[in-house]
Amino acid sequence: MYGIVNKAIEELVTEKFGAEVWNAVKVKSGIKVDFFLSNEAYDDEVTYQLANAASSVLGVELKEVLNLFGEWWIMHTCKEKYGAMMNAGGSSLRAFILNLPRFHDRAFLMYPKLAPPEFKTVEVSEQQILLHYYSNREGLQEFVRGLLQGLSQFFNDPVTIEMVESRLNNNHHEIYKISWV
Ligand code: HEM
Structure with a gap:
């Protein structure tokens, strides 16, 4: 990386x-x-x-480190060093998550050899989005959860985040259920 x-x-x-x-x-x-x-x-x-x-x-535990790092990446690295990219990503948590599948496109200009993750979103309802995460890299499940927690803090918009499917349970990829309650 x-x-x-x-x-x-x-x-x-x-x-x-x-x-x-x-x-x-x-x-x-x-x-x-x-x-x-x-x-x-x-x-x-x-x-x-x-x-x-x-x-x-x-x-x-390693998963705690990865979780903390995900939050830090959003609340410090992205917020302090990539403000313009973060603003372009969406003006609300919901909009930002729905734009995630194309988010790293802009990072290719700075990082041409980037191997970014792939995201897909499914809008279940006004209160719920399913975020599908695909990567060749192993073991970053808790990093992604931390990133989502960081985004929730960034937009000051509380949500619950549940990993409902994972490669750890023999699924093909990870699925996170993001709910506004
Ligand atoms: C301005 C903000 C961002 C920049 C500049 C950025 C850039 C990067 C870079 C350089 C990597 C390492 C990959 C490599 O070097 O090949 C990476 C990885 C990653 N990024 Fe971003 N990123 C940003 C925001 C985000 C956001 C908002 C998310 C999702 C919530 C995200 C999700 C990830 C994940 C999950 C990885 C790990 C790679 C993997 O799973 O295969 N990033 N990003």
Whole structure:
């Protein structure tokens, strides 16, 4: 994944837990990179190793790290660095989610080698959307949940998020039920 992702993990750990904890995470991950370049494509393994090392150093489950990272990605990385793209994505949570299938199209200009996820949406009712998530990458279910939680915070619009299908249960892909109650 592009370095911007690894950099965001670094920022999350440093700002929430301090520079020493980040150093410990880097040592634990075994990654010999002094700093990440946003526009350079790194092996996906680098990102997974950082997330696993953070889980081990912080003593929390990997899925908690991924969840926290999803929220951080929206509320810090996207909000602070990609304000225009976020505004273009939709003016409400509902509109933004319905536009998600085309969201990363704009990111290709900055990141030409991007391998983004694929999304499809089904409008069940005024109160409910099903979001289908497809990716060749494994294990990011809780990252996606965190992203959706982050978007709910970004728009200050509370929702419940339930993963109703998953590759973890032998489904072909993940489906999240997003409900306004
Ligand atoms: C301005 C905001 C955003 C930018 C610049 C951006 C860019 C990126 C980049 C660079 C990657 C790494 C993939 C690679 O390097 O090949 C990525 C991955 C990903 N993005 Fe975004 N993204 C943004 C917002 C979002 C939003 C709002 C969502 C959904 C709620 C989202 C969902 C994901 C997911 C799930 C992945 C993991 C890749 C996978 O599942 O295969 N992103 N994005």
